[in-house]
Amino acid sequence: MEPINIEFFGYFAAVLTTAAFLPQLVKTLKTKKAEDVSLVTLIMFICGVSSWIIYGYKISSAPILLANIITFILNLFILISKVYYSNNIRS
């Protein structure tokens, strides 16, 4: 039973920390601004998530691998939206 319990926490964590960025993306697209969202945080986080992808692959952890690939994509879209709307305000 132990391995099932471990995998459960991994997948539960993976789903939550991945899905968590969807409301941020939706909010940014709706309000058309992400002024209060730190650009440095987004860039550092995306770099970190890329490293988690490599780590998850190396230790053969499916939850880490899957979660971080989707987290990477969502945060990339948040970053693109933030930069896009920030440029629109200036012009």
Add this chain to the structure above:
Amino acid sequence: MEPINIEFFGYFAAVLTTAAFLPQLVKTLKTKKAEDVSLVTLIMFICGVSSWIIYGYKISSAPILLANIITFILNLFILISKVYYSNNIRS
């Protein structure tokens, strides 16, 4: 050599995805607002990070464990700051 390489990516990822939330906290404390930061994202993310702590403990992964404990603390402070400043605007 292989285990050293694996741990390197784990710790590098851990440092980046943890330290990433520091600029967000500093920005929120400086600007005294986090209107554009999604409350749902923060709550879901904190719940997810809690599950990663359990998962990291269960698979005995020091990078996952350490990173998520600090990430949890930083995001809790971002959440508290956001709610605090949001209430200050209203009153």
